[in-house]
Amino acid sequence: MDPDGAGERQGFGLPRRARITSSDEIRALFRRGKRSKTRHLDAFVSPSPAPFARLGVVVPKHKRTIVKRNLVKRRLRDLGRTVVLPALRNRGLALDVLFRARPEAYTASFADLRDEVAAFTEELCSRAR
Numbered sequence: 001m002d003p004d005g006a007g008e009r010q011g012f013g014l015p016r017r018a019r020i021t022s023s024d025e026i027r028a029l030f031r032r033g034k035r036s037k038t039r040h041l042d043a044f045v046s047p048s049p050a051p052f053a054r055l056g057v058v059v060p061k062h063k064r065t066i067v068k069r070n071l072v073k074r075r076l077r078d079l080g081r082t083v084v085l086p087a088l089r090n091r092g093l094a095l096d097v098l099f100r101a102r103p104e105a106y107t108a109s110f111a112d113l114r115d116e117v118a119a120f121t122e123e124l125c126s127r128a129r
Contacts, residue, residue, distance in 0.1 A: 014081045017054075018054050018055060018085060019056070020055060020056030020096060020098060021056070025096075026056055026058065029044050029046055030044060030098070033096070036120065036123075038116045038120055039116060040101065040105040040112065041076075041099050041102060041113075041117075043098065043120055044100070045096070045097050046095065046096050050094065052089070053088035053089060053093060053094055053095050053096070054096045054097070055077070055084060055085055055097050056099070057073055057076045057077050057098070059100075059105075060101065062101075062106060068106050069106075075110055075113055076099050076105075076117075080099065083118055083121055084097055084117060087121045087122075087125055088121075088125070091125050091128065095124070097124075099117075
């Protein structure tokens with residue numbers, strides 16, 4: 001059995017149970033989560049009601065095309081899957097993390113977003129010790 005997905009098939013996607021998709025959960029996280037700002041993102045962090053870390057991604061339109069919006073969403077989900085969730089799991093932290101893209105995220109390169117998310121994750125893990 002895999003550690004993320006109670007019998008789900010193994011793949012490269014974000015495990016279903018590690019996703020925050022419900023609008024009620026997202027609104028609650030906006031309200032109760034501690035907000036951190038980076039150059040391209042707003043991050044909201046709160047203890048997870050589940051016994052494992054979960055990730056949510058919100059990408060407002062900011063007057064951009066759907067193609068650009070989907071690119072930013074895919075990048076943030078991938079960074080959450082490959083950087084944030086493994087780091088939280090390795091430290092045994094059950095936190096909900098929600099990334100909301102700021103308008104500047106549309107012009108950021110993947111490397112810039114990766115560096116920001118990695119720095120945010122490192123700070124988050126060191127704070128939670």
